[in-house]
Amino acid sequence: MENKKTILIVEDEKNIVDILRFNLQRSGYATAEAYDGADGLAKARGSNPDLILLDVMLPKKNGFDVCKTLRDEGNNVPVIILTAREEEGDKVRGLEIGADDYITKPFSMRELVARVGANIRRTTELSHSAAERESGPVPLAGNLSVSAESHMVFRSGRPIDLTQREYDLLTFLAAHPNKVYSRVDLMEQVWNYGYVGDDVRTVDVTVRRLREKIEENPASPAYIRTRRGMGYYFSSAAEAQ
Numbered sequence: 001m002e003n004k005k006t007i008l009i010v011e012d013e014k015n016i017v018d019i020l021r022f023n024l025q026r027s028g029y030a031t032a033e034a035y036d037g038a039d040g041l042a043k044a045r046g047s048n049p050d051l052i053l054l055d056v057m058l059p060k061k062n063g064f065d066v067c068k069t070l071r072d073e074g075n076n077v078p079v080i081i082l083t084a085r086e087e088e089g090d091k092v093r094g095l096e097i098g099a100d101d102y103i104t105k106p107f108s109m110r111e112l113v114a115r116v117g118a119n120i121r122r123t124t125e126l127s128h129s130a131a132e133r134e135s136g137p138v139p140l141a142g143n144l145s146v147s148a149e150s151h152m153v154f155r156s157g158r159p160i161d162l163t164q165r166e167y168d169l170l171t172f173l174a175a176h177p178n179k180v181y182s183r184v185d186l187m188e189q190v191w192n193y194g195y196v197g198d199d200v201r202t203v204d205v206t207v208r209r210l211r212e213k214i215e216e217n218p219a220s221p222a223y224i225r226t227r228r229g230m231g232y233y234f235s236s237a238a239e240a241q
């Protein structure tokens with residue numbers, strides 16, 4: 001029997017936790033729960049969930065602080081922020097501190113389960129120690145290399161902390177060098193969403209974060225380039241920086 005993926009629900013409204021648990025379990029996931037930010041952080045660290053659904057307004061520690069703390073600690077578990085209102089500021093802030101996605105309350109369970117499926121880590125992340133030294137990462141371009149097995153990207157041989165979404169975006173673009181993708185294309189291909197709307201902003205924020213991590217000069221990127229008015233592409237001409 002296949003191991004179930006575990007979703008950690010961090011949410012202080014019990015009725016929302018109940019309905020999330022019910023629907024996620026029905027969709028084949030195991031669940032864990034925390035009702036405040038401090039406990040959520042402890043369970044994220046201790047129980048190694050495959051994905052976290054993270055409310056923003058929480059007792060003890062808000063969702064942004066929980067997410068930021070995890071990222072600062074090098075924890076790249078996929079995080080979906082549950083925002084209470086249609087506030088662009090909350091969405092962008094969540095993505096900027098390293099969340100993979102956000103969903104606005106009230107949400108449909110069908111949409112939420114689809115988002116969970118689209119964001120969950122598709123392969124078990126290996127430690128990038130022993131196994132990595134044996135096979136070694138494969139050159140991507142310039143001074144970037146990648147290990148598909150452990151989902152790690154290296155810059156001049158040093159591992160870079162990427163979220164799952166940043167990794168997916170980089171490897172998708174790099175797999176089709178010099179081909180320009182619009183933000184709508186990327187939402188569909190990388191985010192696996194069949195709809196768009198305002199959410200294309202997500203692509204811009206993720207590109208910006210990715211550039212800050214992989215580019216020598218994020219303001220003048222060598223790898224992830226912008227084709228003005230059209231979209232983004234991975235430049236195969238990038239030299240070792």
Ligand code: CA
Binds near residue numbers: 011012013055057058
């Ligand atoms: Ca709340």
